[in-house]
Amino acid sequence: MQPKIHGSCLCGQIRFRIDGKFGPVGQCHCSKCRKLSGTDGNAVFHTKKSSFHWLSGEEQIRTYHPPDQPIWSSSFCNTCGSPVPNADSSGDIYYVPAGLLDDDPGFRGYAAHIFVASKAPWVCITDSAPQYPSGIPAQPAKA
Ligand SMILES: [Zn+2]
Ligand SMILES: [Zn+2]
Numbered sequence: 001m002q003p004k005i006h007g008s009c010l011c012g013q014i015r016f017r018i019d020g021k022f023g024p025v026g027q028c029h030c031s032k033c034r035k036l037s038g039t040d041g042n043a044v045f046h047t048k049k050s051s052f053h054w055l056s057g058e059e060q061i062r063t064y065h066p067p068d069q070p071i072w073s074s075s076f077c078n079t080c081g082s083p084v085p086n087a088d089s090s091g092d093i094y095y096v097p098a099g100l101l102d103d104d105p106g107f108r109g110y111a112a113h114i115f116v117a118s119k120a121p122w123v124c125i126t127d128s129a130p131q132y133p134s135g136i137p138a139q140p141a142k143a
Contacts, residue, residue, distance in 0.1 A: 007100035009082035013057035020051025024111035029119035043098040052094045
């Protein structure tokens with residue numbers, strides 16, 4: 001049985017539920033994730049769109065597209081500014097900031113650190129999770 005987990009933004013207007021499989025959590029150290037979180041990166045995991053359900057507040061979501069980034073975007077709550085789940089460019093996968101969870105997802109610690117090549121100089125990674133200079137290389141590339 002899959003766990004059912006809930007999440008919400010800081011003000012609580014945006015709420016969601018995940019009731020299918022979801023991936024382990026990774027920490028992205030890229031400069032954009034640092035800016036959007038205001039911290040050392042973005043603790044994020046993914047789930048399929050079919051497992052992801054908005055419960056409330058979808059109309060509160062605003063999305064920022066940096067002008068020089070055609071694919072990447074950041075979504076956030078219009079009232080409290082929390083980053084909120086964001087579909088990838090295909091729309092099939094949702095990326096979920098783990099700090100929004102109100103339930104225990106079961107995973108412990110990070111499964112990977114990504115975009116370590118652009119991590120902040122003041123950040124020291126102290127766990128033994130694998131570190132990748134950019135994204136996770138296991139994604140099969142289309143020939
Ligand atoms: Zn909010
Ligand atoms: Zn990032």
